[in-house]
Amino acid sequence: DTGVSQDPRHKITKRGQNVTFRCDPISEHNRLYWYRQTLGQGPEFLTYFQNEAQLEKSRLLSDRFSAERPKGSFSTLEIQRTEQGDSAMYLCASSLNARYYEQYFGPGTRLTVT
Amino acid sequence: ELKVEQNPLFLSMQEGKNYTIYCNYSTTSDRLYWYRQDPGKSLESLFVLLSNGAVKQEGRLMASLDTKARLSTLHITAAVHDLSATYFCAVAIIQGAQKLVFGQGTRLTINP
Numbered sequence: 136d137t138g139v140s141q142d143p144r145h146k147i148t149k150r151g152q153n154v155t156f157r158c159d160p161i162s163e164h165n166r167l168y169w170y171r172q173t174l175g176q177g178p179e180f181l182t183y184f185q186n187e188a189q190l191e192k193s194r195l196l197s198d199r200f201s202a203e204r205p206k207g208s209f210s211t212l213e214i215q216r217t218e219q220g221d222s223a224m225y226l227c228a229s230s231l232n233a234r235y236y237e238q239y240f241g242p243g244t245r246l247t248v249t
Numbered sequence: 250e251l252k253v254e255q256n257p258l259f260l261s262m263q264e265g266k267n268y269t270i271y272c273n274y275s276t277t278s279d280r281l282y283w284y285r286q287d288p289g290k291s292l293e294s295l296f297v298l299l300s301n302g303a304v305k306q307e308g309r310l311m312a313s314l315d316t317k318a319r320l321s322t323l324h325i326t327a328a329v330h331d332l333s334a335t336y337f338c339a340v341a342i343i344q345g346a347q348k349l350v351f352g353q354g355t356r357l358t359i360n361p
Binding site for chain 2: 168170175176177178179180183190191226235237238239240241242243245
């Protein structure tokens with residue numbers, strides 16, 4: 136069990152640039168979640184996949200954000216035309232498709248927009 | 250809309266003392282989680298509470314759940330410096346994605 140992995144761990148970018156993050160869930164997990172955590176706050180839900188289908192998106196996910204999970208395995212989160220307000224820790228979590236199965240979090244990608 | 254509130258948000262305590270962190274939530278749920286987060290790190294799962302009256306203990310930490318009061322507590326016994334961290338409770342939305350709604354976190358500092 137290698138756990139949830141995320142890449143990169145840190146990203147510094149200039150405002151207006153596009154960035155893409157990758158999440159590799161635990162291999163048998165078919166649910167995948169993205170959360171965003173700003174400094175001093177709890178994580179906030181962004182979006183959710185069951186297998187390759189994106190089934191729910193938060194209002195926080197503006198049209199500059201897009202997420203994919205093309206083969207139901209890894210997922211990518213892209214932010215276009217980054218803004219300073221996008222600076223945050225982006226956390227990925229995965230779980231089995233079972234009611235009481237908990238979500239396991241990855242190490243996160245810390246984005247800094249300068 | 251589910252809201253989760255923790256208190257206190259900041260807690261500074263002496264080693265050896267006991268204290269309790271409270272987590273209130275606004276709508277029905279059947280799952281509550283406690284996580285620990287060290288600075289710059291991700292979330293470490295501490296406890297999963299699934300039923301009314303559930304109590305779980307690990308070392309100096311004990312968590313409980315009262316679903317009727319929509320309240321969970323995290324009790325720290327005889328605190329030690331290594332427990333300094335931010336603690337989050339999170340409540341699962343029952344329907345749909347079963348996403349987690351987190352409290353604001355309690356930043357715990359334990360002084361020698």
